[in-house]
Amino acid sequence: MIKVEHLTKEYKRVVRREGFLGSVRTLFSAQYETIPAVNDISFQIDEGELVGYIGPNGAGKSTSIKMLCGILVPTSGHIQVNGLTPHKDRMKNTRQIGAVFGQKTQLWWDVPVIESLKLFRDIYKVSEAQFKHNMSLFNELLDLHEFQNTPVRQLSLGQRLRADMAAALLHNPRLLFLDEPMIGVDVVAKERLRNFIHEINRDQKVTILLTTHDMVDIEKVCSRIMIIDHGRIVYDGNIAQMRAQYGKQRKLVVEFEETIPDFSVPQATLTHSEGRKKWFAFNRFETTPSTLITQISAQFPILDLAVEEPEIESIVRTIYQRETESTEAETK
Amino acid sequence: MKIFWSFTRQAFQFVSVYRFNFFAEIFLTLLRMYAIYCVWRILYTQRPGAFSVDMGQMITYGVLGMALEIFVWSRPQMYISQQVKSGAIDTDLMKPLDFHLHMLARSTGETLVGASLAVPALIIAYFLLGVNLPPDIGTGLLFLFSLGLGYLVLFHLNFLLGALSVVALDIRHISWAYYSVVRFFGGQMVPLWLFPSFVGIIAGVLPFQSTYYIPMSIYIGKFTGVEAARAIQFQLFWLVVLVLTSRLAWGWAHRRLVVQGG
Numbered sequence: 001m002i003k004v005e006h007l008t009k010e011y012k013r014v015v016r017r018e019g020f021l022g023s024v025r026t027l028f029s030a031q032y033e034t035i036p037a038v039n040d041i042s043f044q045i046d047e048g049e050l051v052g053y054i055g056p057n058g059a060g061k062s063t064s065i066k067m068l069c070g071i072l073v074p075t076s077g078h079i080q081v082n083g084l085t086p087h088k089d090r091m092k093n094t095r096q097i098g099a100v101f102g103q104k105t106q107l108w109w110d111v112p113v114i115e116s117l118k119l120f121r122d123i124y125k126v127s128e129a130q131f132k133h134n135m136s137l138f139n140e141l142l143d144l145h146e147f148q149n150t151p152v153r154q155l156s157l158g159q160r161l162r163a164d165m166a167a168a169l170l171h172n173p174r175l176l177f178l179d180e181p182m183i184g185v186d187v188v189a190k191e192r193l194r195n196f197i198h199e200i201n202r203d204q205k206v207t208i209l210l211t212t213h214d215m216v217d218i219e220k221v222c223s224r225i226m227i228i229d230h231g232r233i234v235y236d237g238n239i240a241q242m243r244a245q246y247g248k249q250r251k252l253v254v255e256f257e258e259t260i261p262d263f264s265v266p267q268a269t270l271t272h273s274e275g276r277k278k279w280f281a282f283n284r285f286e287t288t289p290s291t292l293i294t295q296i297s298a299q300f301p302i303l304d305l306a307v308e309e310p311e312i313e314s315i316v317r318t319i320y321q322r323e324t325e326s327t328e329a330e331t332k
Numbered sequence: 333m334k335i336f337w338s339f340t341r342q343a344f345q346f347v348s349v350y351r352f353n354f355f356a357e358i359f360l361t362l363l364r365m366y367a368i369y370c371v372w373r374i375l376y377t378q379r380p381g382a383f384s385v386d387m388g389q390m391i392t393y394g395v396l397g398m399a400l401e402i403f404v405w406s407r408p409q410m411y412i413s414q415q416v417k418s419g420a421i422d423t424d425l426m427k428p429l430d431f432h433l434h435m436l437a438r439s440t441g442e443t444l445v446g447a448s449l450a451v452p453a454l455i456i457a458y459f460l461l462g463v464n465l466p467p468d469i470g471t472g473l474l475f476l477f478s479l480g481l482g483y484l485v486l487f488h489l490n491f492l493l494g495a496l497s498v499v500a501l502d503i504r505h506i507s508w509a510y511y512s513v514v515r516f517f518g519g520q521m522v523p524l525w526l527f528p529s530f531v532g533i534i535a536g537v538l539p540f541q542s543t544y545y546i547p548m549s550i551y552i553g554k555f556t557g558v559e560a561a562r563a564i565q566f567q568l569f570w571l572v573v574l575v576l577t578s579r580l581a582w583g584w585a586h587r588r589l590v591v592q593g594g
Contacts, residue, residue: 011590066591071425073587087586094428106423111342122338123427 001175001207002045002068007077009038009063037063039231040077047174050201050208052222054215056320060231061211065177068209069099082174095124098168102180105160106167107152113163114148117170124171131170138166141196158189165193169200176200178210182217190214197221215313227319235319239312246318247310252280252292255304265295276303335429339441354449361398361453368394368521369461384525389552392464396548397520399454400479402446403486403543404511406439412494413503419591432491432582439487467553474560478547481567485542486514488574495578498585519545523554539570 015031017023038060045051055061066072067079070086070093079086086093100106107116121131138144142162147155155163161181168176178197182190198221200206210222218225218239225242227235235242252268256276264270265280267287272279282292289307296302372394376387383390412435415421425431457463466472493510497503515521517540524535524545535541546563549555555563 062591066422069422069426071422072589072591090425091428091430094426099426101422104420104423106426108342115342119338119342122335123429 001047001049001082002043002209003078003080004044004064004068005042005078007038007041007064007067007079008036008075009060009067009072010075011035011037036231038067038074041228041231041233043226043233043236045207045209047207048201048205049224050197050210050222052218052225053209053211053228054213054218054225054316055228059228061228062179064228065099065179065209065211069097069177070094095171096173097175097177098171098173099177100161100164100168100179100181102161102178102183105152105164107160107163109153110151112149112151113144113155116152116163117148117167120167120170126171130172134166134170134172138169141199142166142192158185158193161185161189161193165196169206172204173206175207176209178208178212180211180213182212182214190217194220215311215316219312227316229320229324242315243310243312246315248283248285249281249310250284250289251308251310252282252289253306253308254278254280254293254296254302257301257303260300263299265292268292336437336440339437342441357449358453361401361449362456364398364401365395365453365457365461368398385552385554388462388464389554390523391461392552393523393548394521395454395457395461395463396551397544399450399457400520400544400548402443402450403483404514405446406442406487407490407507408435408439408487409490409494409497409503409507411435411438412491413497416498416589417502421589422591431586432578435491435494436487439490440483443483464552466551471550471553471556474564475547475551478550478560478564478567481564481571482543482547485539485567485570485574488571488578489514489539491578492574492581495581495585499588514540514543517541518543519548523549525554539574542567542570 012032012034015033017025041060041064053061053065063072067074068081068086070088070090073087081093082096084093084096107113108119117135120126126134135144142165144162144166147159147163150159152160152163165181181197182193185193194217197208197210201208201221210217212218222239224238225235226233237245251271254277256278259276262270262273262278268280268282270278271281280292280296282289293302293305369391372387372390376383376390380387385393412421415424424434427434454463458465466475493503493507496506500506517535517538519535519541520543524532524541527535535545546555546567550560550563
């Protein structure tokens with residue numbers, strides 16, 4: 001579905017000199033610095049996949065998505081989206097894809113939602129039957145009818161995103177790019193949007209590339225995760241693999257029958273202690289929970305137990321940090 | 333064609349949101365028409381034979397020029413510049429529309445909304461200020477054709493400026509000067525035949541006269557026969573040049589496009 005090879009996008013930026021004289025000099029002889037926003041990335045996405053595309057701010061996520069949409073022209077490298085080169089066949093390409101950019105709306109600000117959707121119908125040459133069918137689907141899944149006559153500028157953020165989602169899917173695209181589609185949305189609306197994304201991926205086999213900062217989104221809906229940082233892909237694989245590879249650390253939470261002083265257990269470190277509860281961190285390749293429990297229960301009576309998996313967020317944080325360190329090392 | 337209508341419909345809706353504007357604009361247009369009417373009346377009483385057309389023709393020219401203020405209503409270059417600055421240009425490029433034609437459709441919609449204002453103002457002016465009708469139906473039709481060409485020439489000049497804004501980002505200052513040039517060299521208020529020779533020569537080769545001067549001169553019967561044909565040829569020539577340049581310029585700008593923010 002998507003094939004990206006050695007894709008690079010560089011921006012030129014004027015280096016501003018300081019002070020008034022400096023800005024005058026910049027006016028006459030500007031110096032440019034080249035910033036690689038996306039630096040030689042390659043990946044492939046197959047039909048029907050739901051891929052989480054994550055990375056810190058400025059990592060190059062949006063830039064790469066905009067190249068996949070044909071909005072930006074790559075500096076070098078190849079992109080194929082369903083057999084098309086996006087920036088060369090921009091118009092054809094946009095017919096087979098849909099996109100929601102969470103921070104901006106594709107709808108027209110001053111007109112009611114339904115008018116915008118009708119204009120989309122005309123632009124994408126959607127047949128009347130298909131339009132009706134999709135509208136009833138959106139009414140069912142997104143409750144579009146509740147606000148379809150309201151101008152976009154009067155919608156709440158959650159409503160606006162639902163309307164944008166409808167606009168992106170009106171022409172039944174095979175591929176959907178969601179660039180931070182749930183930014184600033186409340187918990188309930190978020191859950192609904194997540195379910196909706198999951199459903200269209202499962203029922204209509206729409207391939208989805210989802211950019212988000214919310215790891216819960218990734219955990220709940222994505223089958224695969226790609227992490228980009230400093231313009232490079234630093235991880236590409238499924239979530240279980242990532243856990244296995246990076247999430248060596250587990251936590252054992254023990255609740256004792258009474259408050260007891262801190263003590264140590266071999267191959268585990270006490271990280272936190274609160275009331276009758278204590279947290280022990282351990283590497284799951286060095287020891288097992290059952291060994292630890294046996295050791296602990298031999299000393300003190302235990303009331304309750306739990307083993308905590310590392311949160312995906314902390315794993316991702318580890319990956320980001322590792323990447324930052326290695327880039328810093330490189331520049332030195 | 334259907335999309336064209338959709339955009340027009342949208343532009344209409346946009347205007348209906350700001351309904352008060354509609355009547356205020358008609359009133360303002362009438363005021364401008366009246367002002368230019370007074371100026372020419374006074375000048376003609378002072379020196380009746382100095383302007384090579386009669387007073388009725390000249391007043392018609394002036395009033396028409398004010399009605400065609402609607403040409404500068406639609407400013408695609410400002411739209412493009414704003415979209416690039418805010419980063420919203422990606423929502424335009426996400427649509428399966430040729431960007432150049434998309435802008436043309438938008439602009440045409442806006443100009444047609446303007447026309448819905450100019451026509452009532454002209455009808456009122458016809459009764460109050462004694463504006464001439466075109467001498468015959470043929471001239472009227474030729475005028476409309478030439479007017480269409482004039483609109484297209486101006487649109488493409490605007491579009492080129494818009495393509496420039498992709499790289500230059502801020503074109504507000506240029507835009508202000510640009511409209512003075514359009515109005516002056518276009519002959520919106522003062523017809524080109526009254527220009528001093530040197531300025532007249534410059535105005536004669538620039539594309540701006542296509543917008544106001546040529547269609548309006550045809551309307552009042554100043555350009556007839558061969559002269560009218562040559563004027564329309566001039567418009568067509570510039571239109572072809574500008575369409576080709578616009579296509580190239582947009583390709584150039586698109587490669588340099590940077591989407592701001594997110």
